[in-house]
Amino acid sequence: MANTSNYKLSAAVGPLKYNDILPYKTQSVSTTNDFLQKLIEILLDFVRATNDRNEKILDFHHPEEMQKLLDLKIPDKGVSLQQLIHDCATTLKYQVKTGHARFFNQLSCGLDIISMAGEWLTATANTNMFTYEIAPVFILMENVVMTHMREIIGPNWVNGDSILAPGGSISNLYAFLAARHKMFPNYKEKGIATIQGQLVMFTSDQSHYSVKSCASICGLGTDNCLMVPSDIHGRMIPSELERLILDRKAKGHIPFFVCCTSGTTVLGAFDPINEIADICEKYGMWLHVDAAWGGGLLLSKKYRHPRLSGVERADSVTWNPHKLMGALLQCSTIHFKEDGLLMSCNQMSADYLFMQDKLYDIRYDTGDKVIQCGRHNDIFKLWLQWRAKGDEGFEKHMDHLMEMSEYMVKRIKDQPDKFYLIMEPEMVNVSFWYIPTRLRKMPHSATREKELGKMCPILKARMMQAGTLMVGYQPDDRRPNFFRNIISSAAVTQSDVDFLLAEMDRLGHDL
């Protein structure tokens, strides 16, 4: 990136302060624009650098060093506009470029320009999503996009209901609350006292920890969130689910909620929805599908089945466009097949906020059906992105990510001396070990896995210090540390995959 000293405001504007521009000085439109245009220069340069493979992903410094490189202090008297411009440039200089084509580190990678443009507009509009009164266009967009997403889940979902939430964990919480409310409508007022017996919920041992967190938050206790064993691919074993349900029923407990994960965090596994739905129907339990990660594949005719087959049988679905679809952070959605539940579950009848005698049809207001009261506008960036891509563009986007992952698997298999593929992935999560020279002749065994696991943090540290590549690693229940590569950025090409593998070898061969 350009040196931060390149960003100089004009001599007339630089020394000015916040109260020399809008809204303080009404005649300061051009000064305000000068300041904002200078910021835009910095942002455009960051966008350019993010998309330049010759630029580093990050310039790593330990927290103590980083603090010395930055001036983060809150001053008594405010700093000048020039200093703010300098602060912005410095911030981006040391920020990790999560949109860089060699950033394979998170479930959310990439920098979608259209979605980013949407978020700039969202910031400028700076409104709250609780009423049509102050967010008319955005509320209508939310209706259009949420209906479209429900149509994609299944034709029987069109008349359901949806809401955007601040992240998949809160979306899952919404599903839990709606399920409890549907089955025990008095719970809202009376609480636990309304039920004879312990509520129990079920999720796979590979599921996102937010499901277990629901049990903690909502008073069940994590001991009553049962972790159903998964098979070797990371998919919930339906017979184990049924066994655990019967076990708890025998104790007089009340199994009421099953979370089926479509795209697990580490392995990208898809629980078998149809088999789990059969069990939920048999025992009268709520079926929630946590497709926060895998939901994007609903947009692909080629990859939707068999992974998400049966999703239309669920009662609720979490689906995060900020993951596979590349919408800017945050953009998470929760969908319900049944309309009216969100409102009856969450409404606190705050008539002092959500008046019933308004100018317009108050069914468009959303404030009373959410647990946050005010909500950030997370819809515009997604709507604009979907307008840009269309359904067809999003399908191509999903297919591209899957094809790049397939290419990576192929390239790993082509080099069995250097890489060990842990399993054939169902999604864009590719799990593998890199094998340094000294371990290449060793037969694969638990001993070698342990050695390979020890390499992961060291190789990751080398990547970050080189600044050329970022790939995540973690242990799981079956094995020590291993790399989990994620291709969720539309920027990734075959040559980036080739680079990734070559760079790991360059940085790690001598380990």
Added chain:
Amino acid sequence: MANTSNYKLSAAVGPLKYNDILPYKTQSVSTTNDFLQKLIEILLDFVRATNDRNEKILDFHHPEEMQKLLDLKIPDKGVSLQQLIHDCATTLKYQVKTGHARFFNQLSCGLDIISMAGEWLTATANTNMFTYEIAPVFILMENVVMTHMREIIGPNWVNGDSILAPGGSISNLYAFLAARHKMFPNYKEKGIATIQGQLVMFTSDQSHYSVKSCASICGLGTDNCLMVPSDIHGRMIPSELERLILDRKAKGHIPFFVCCTSGTTVLGAFDPINEIADICEKYGMWLHVDAAWGGGLLLSKKYRHPRLSGVERADSVTWNPHKLMGALLQCSTIHFKEDGLLMSCNQMSADYLFMQDKLYDIRYDTGDKVIQCGRHNDIFKLWLQWRAKGDEGFEKHMDHLMEMSEYMVKRIKDQPDKFYLIMEPEMVNVSFWYIPTRLRKMPHSATREKELGKMCPILKARMMQAGTLMVGYQPDDRRPNFFRNIISSAAVTQSDVDFLLAEMDRLGHDL
């Protein structure tokens, strides 16, 4: 605002599509910049119009009409860059200008240019706040600003802990969860079964509904969130709190949590913290101060006391910079006097996400102490704004809002025939009735209040249809609909207050 047809991309760029720009075409930097610069033109024009008192606040249309004015459809094939630019301009044309100086409608008004600039940068950086690994600068900023805010709450808070949450309701939920965890550490695993007796919480009948919502979410049931009566100013009556505690204790219940509101939503009232703290100490209960709304006044030497006197005695404090301080939506904070509670309460030991063997000091990672997992970056816009204003600038900002409110009260009192002041406000909430000509001679009585209440929705509708003014109204337990004016925008001047009162008279005198 300028006509949307003014925003034409060049003939070469306009027909292009999303996949003709970055990251799809690596050689398309200048085309990408052209598109983004055109968007910036639109945004700058919206900023200009927001700050121009000759521009309308909104162009109101009912939902059905609005749908006809907009093309919101998700297409099969994506639209052109030119169409996206048109979409952006149209969106803003029909959006309410919440930063307009005559928008007095919400607790969050105003458009702080520096905070907006910060949010543009945040969008461009597009990262997640869960680890230092991918948000190094932002994590350090969060530490600096949160520590500074705790210092302002009280010197004994410096070694506490804080987190930014998606809105005050979730911040209040964090407080509830920490309180329950502190008193009943087994609750996390065992749930309700760990406790002999019904948990009970208390909040004033004027408090935000999210407090009651906690009781619903967390399994107490809203019947066990007791609404403590308030005095005529809307302040919790401490003797009533104690009476209700003793009443529930007599039933064998376990009172454990009191929410004390600093700045109620409607009246802007401040519960007496010191007296409530005495009661909490006497009965061993957690004291939470919900200063989501009033917290900004902590920054003013003149207005902090007596309103927030005793806040340092609380166990937790919610404080939303996106309200009185004008940070862009959303920016909410929750602070704890005791360090470590957030982590022990919310940690689900997701070692697969938050590895313990990293390159850097993992105490800087925040992911494991929150309930959302991923978090939007809500700190940069606040940090940049605070750098710009300094403590001194924020103090002036708070004092200005209070002085404008005092001016409004004075102007209302100057015109007793046209306006009826309901009470002397403690904050920037000014509660009043507008009196149309035909009711000016009528002595004030319950009958007149009822008539005045009926006028509110009609006058509000006229404001929205004229597009010149927006002021909120609502009923409360003691009276029918009345206007609640909010001055939380730094743009408001005495002449805006004069305009507000004159415009209400112009629009409503014949009602």
